[in-house]
Amino acid sequence: MELKAQLKLLNKPAVKSIQTQHGDIDCVDMYKQPAFDHPLLKNHTIQMRPTSYPEGMGNQDPSNANLEIGLKDDGCPLGTVPIRRTKIQELMSAKSPSQFGRKNLKNKRLSSTVGHHHAIAMLFSQVYGTQATMNVWSPQLQDQGQFSLAQLWLLNGHDDQLNSIEAGWHVISIYLSSMSTPISCNSRISILVLLAISLVYGNARSLSKEEHKELKAHLKLLNKPAVKSIQTQYGDIDCVDMYKQPAFDHPLLKNHTIQMRPTSYPEWMGNQDPSNANLEIGLKDGGCPLGTVPIPRTKIQELMSAKSLSHFGRKNLENRQLYSTTGHHYAFASLYSQVYGTQVTMNVWSPQLQDQKQFSLAQLWLLSGPKDELNSIEAGWHVFPGLYGDSVPRLFVYWTADGYTNTGCYNLKCPGFVQVSRDIVVGSIIQPSSTYNGDQIETTFLVFKDSSTGNWWLIYGNTQVGYWPKSLFTSLADSASLVEWGGEVYTQSTQNPQMGSGHFPDEGFKKASYMKKLMFVDNTNTLRDIPSNSSLYQDLPQCYRVIDGGNLGGDWGRNIYFGGPGEC
Incomplete structure (x- = not known):
């Protein structure tokens, strides 16, 4: 008994x-x-x-x-x-x-x-x-x-x-x-x-039953019912009905009709080959079923790592526009002009971080509006263990319509970006990455405003990944007034992480991080090389720098080198 x-x-x-x-x-x-x-x-x-x-x-x-x-x-x-x-x-x-x-x-x-x-x-x-x-x-x-x-x-x-x-x-x-x-x-x-x-050992914030219940409810909101699930070594991917993806939780997109492809491309793309031939990207075996899109399944541990549920998947920035905010450091080129898109090819690295709260990235920015109403569209690669739980480079997108205050997020972590590709996973690992004095692995991004619908399209290599609907934005509903290309890091500690390859840009090809074929879309929907009067910005030159590589024509065009070792 x-x-x-x-x-x-x-x-x-x-x-x-x-x-x-x-x-x-x-x-x-x-x-x-x-x-x-x-x-x-x-x-x-x-x-x-x-x-x-x-x-x-x-x-x-x-x-x-x-x-x-x-x-x-x-x-x-x-x-x-x-x-x-x-x-x-x-x-x-x-x-x-x-x-x-x-x-x-x-x-x-x-x-x-x-x-x-x-x-x-x-x-x-x-x-x-x-x-x-x-x-x-x-x-x-x-x-x-x-x-x-x-x-x-x-x-x-x-x-x-x-x-x-x-x-x-x-x-x-x-x-x-x-x-x-x-x-x-x-x-x-x-x-x-x-x-x-x-x-x-140590003192720590506890999670109440009410907070745990709130986490479960938010997780249910993020993880939509899957038509099919695909297991990968880096997490599960859910194939979700494209009309049930997170974008349609946005109040401005309730009655939105998905645009399946751009109505046209910027001119002069025909002579380029913006492929990602050396990269292992996209899902195998044809990806998700027709009519669905692949979305990484969010885990409860990811939600718990956020400052709050309302901040999940968002940048920790306040009114960022050219000026460095606490813990953020930049090295980039910029162009002030009325533009309708940009294209860039960049090499991919795996920069070393010092702790889980740091990140390091290479990206493009399309910006418009005053600081507290800043509109931004962003795309590139980053290493961000606080968001993914690993330290490998990943494809990412970002947007905000109010200076990073209440709107926008990474990838599909909130309503906004509309995905149409059924094999490219936004947030997926980009592999392999470049090696110092060895093979250089490149990836190409094109973001442009559809001249008919006003939606901002993301083309990754040759793949139409999706778009940011025009209705999300205020000033970007018309055009961008500033374009930036380069790197950013974030840290809360006294030791800064690497940017790019972890080496200064003057070391050059195969040793430093670069961006080439820097182009912008003008008001005639034409891709053009950025002019020589573009600006360079570096807020911590003892750690991170950027240099102008000039216009070499051919496969390189207008280019920059940027990055640095941190540790300063």
Whole structure:
């Protein structure tokens, strides 16, 4: 009777159960998990993420890429956590129900207790966490009473007041499905396996039940019903009915009819070949079904990384126009003129960042209007771990109609940009990237105003990706008054990230970041080279610079080099 009561206490009601070859997994409401049976946690509010990470993690890749870990098919439903179901045979193997799942140790601290043997490295110091990368093995055991492990310990206190936090991998008979099952030389390794472990102490903002509910509602708004879903190594892609994509949540686009292609292109495009031939872009096997568009599925962790839900997917800028705002630094060329579009070819790099809150980009800007009513259309590539959770270059677009205050966002993270391509994923990884003194990987962007509809089209290589409807804008509904081409970085720390290749522009071709064939669309819908009177801007020349490469004609045309190492 006592065993059954203990079993009921351990196995919480499941929202969903998943069968695996190593036991059943119950998806339990996160507020009903065993932790909340602890008397000190009765009124605890779950902290959904760390408020920050230790510095110095930006250049590390603590992935478990070669391991089969985690549940398949997206795991447990939102708001639940996976817990392995305990069997009565496992309880019966314990010395007593109260000792179930506990180590058989007395006052373990550095010295070996009876039957326990250690081989460890240690550090005596005041510390606030540790990280370790370890290889994983399947050590052979001789009987069911043994275990073998590799782990880290964080310890404080003495003897009967010892505090300890531990994590690692182990082989232990507690996970056997029944007492009669013989243990083999390939005893399985538990789900505790981790290749990179980070434990951090500190004060952090908690997430209430109400905030968690709000997150789930916002996630439902962003992730539209999928006609088909495609799994990739960098996240799931949902093929969404093009008339149900996020753009149609915008009040100005409720009755909008999708323009499937531009009515015309700027003249002189016929002699150019703006392809992205060396890039692995677009979905394979024809992309999404006809009538749908590919949209990366937003995860709840991405929402939680935002300053607030209303700021999700938005730049942290105030009235940005030529002037550097706190933490933002620029190196670009600009042209003041009445323009109706621009085209640029740029090489792609993977600049090194110092932490998760930094970004580095290369892009074009089409701007119009006063500072507090600034209209902007932007496109290019960026490395932005705070938005994607990785440090690889990605295709992005951006827009705002009020100086980055309340309107606009990256990609399709809010209503606005209308996608028509069914194989190019906005926000997708651009690979490979350029190598120093090696192959240069280029990509071409064309943004122009459709002379008939007034919509601003994005052409990526030779692909019509989509457009920003004219109705989103005020001053850009007519034309742009300023065009910019170049790089931008953002940091909150004292150490600046790399821009472009991470080298100054005077190192030149194959070593520095460049933009070539810089062109603008005039009022006759003609692409023209930018004139020699364009301006250069660099707000932190000891870190980032831009130089004019002149007009070389042919494949290069008018060009610039820009970038820098940061670290200043």
